[in-house]
Amino acid sequence: MGKYKVVETFVSINGEATHAGELACFIRFAGCNLACGYCDTKWANEPQVPYKSMSAEEIYAYIKSCGVKNVTLTGGEPLIQPEIEWLITLLSADKALRVEIETNGSVDIAGYDARPENVCMTLDYKLPDSGMEQFMRTENYAWLKPQDAVKFVVSSTRDLETAKKIIETYDLCAKATVYLSSAFSAITPAQIVEYMIQENMKDVRLQLQMHKYIWDPEKKGV
Template sequence: MLTLAQLNGHPEIFHSIQGEGVSQGTPCVFLRLAGCNLACSWCDTAYSWNGSAPVVRLKPGTVAELVLHYPCRRLVLTGGEPLIQQKALPALLRLLPEHDVEMETNGTIMPEDELLERIEQFNVSPKLPHSGNDAARAWKPDILRRLAATEKAWFKFVVACEDDVKAILQLASEAGIPAERILIMPLASTREELNAMRAQTVAWCLRYGLRFSDRLHIAIWGSKKGV
């Protein structure tokens, strides 16, 4: 069984474009799993893990049918933290053999071998101190190093100030994350916040030779969910 977040009374499975990271702009089907092992203060999907919204438990076959409803063969596993449910994910993915799969993860749980082989792209978002998480829980350099070694992982960092960028470069070096695999994106949950931060974040990218990630879903739909 898989535990999914619910939105407007339905399991949160929807067709949209990828809003962040190296695949941004790409049409995808999103599957939002419930539960997370962290608790970021600025999380824009906290309802998927903080108990403020109902969840639903479905068999992998039922989830696969809902995913196949959409004429799109790129699937994004997101959350919450999808790897909390990694034991149940292979059964789902075996039912979707034609789908290319991305996984959003916070980089604190190592995927097991079958998922490492099956998933084409890991979008890893390690959390900095401004997330409000204890560093010992949120920063797992051994796991990050192993994910980087797969050459399937890209590392997205949310930044609020230039000191965050400097910290990222130091921490990434310690965890063996290549600079060319790092993306930085503004800390923003509204269009107004994104517009205020975007130009400064681009300036940091230019200064430190890093890749910029926009947040297209916020730019287009604001704080609306399920898009």
């Protein structure tokens, strides 16, 4: 099997999604196929970013050495990594682990429809202010599982209106857990809550990127 370009490995809390606040082992991969205006890991997407070449077995050994059950594969974009399917298969075979794959919504997930319950996808939907909405694959919503999540990072009222439309059009709350999150310093959480009340978005959850409130928003390894 091949090697993976890994730019960070660390243990911290999950800052968002269904296991927010719980300890997790993070594996951050180099490279992304998008360039969102608010991206907080642009450094990991630079062509010359330093990385460690690790095999699937080495990644698994590191995860087990950490002694935590939550694993977050992030980036960059994990699903564009060559042979990522093998790593996911290896990790999912260990039923003591809960594996979360953070993906940006532009990559086809149909090939992962047979994944077991201990593997979840957190899909972004890139809203208009991200500059990347045209790359979103809404056909992915046919492959969502109950353990999955769809995340909307909001920068403006226009973004909120678009998120509401997408949530309703694809009946996302019936398929997965749906989150609204504020692009840090672009819109306040209070503004999002006000909109949720106004539009009676009773099955949608607000989330805060906890790590950005605990540490400096630019700090790595958290």
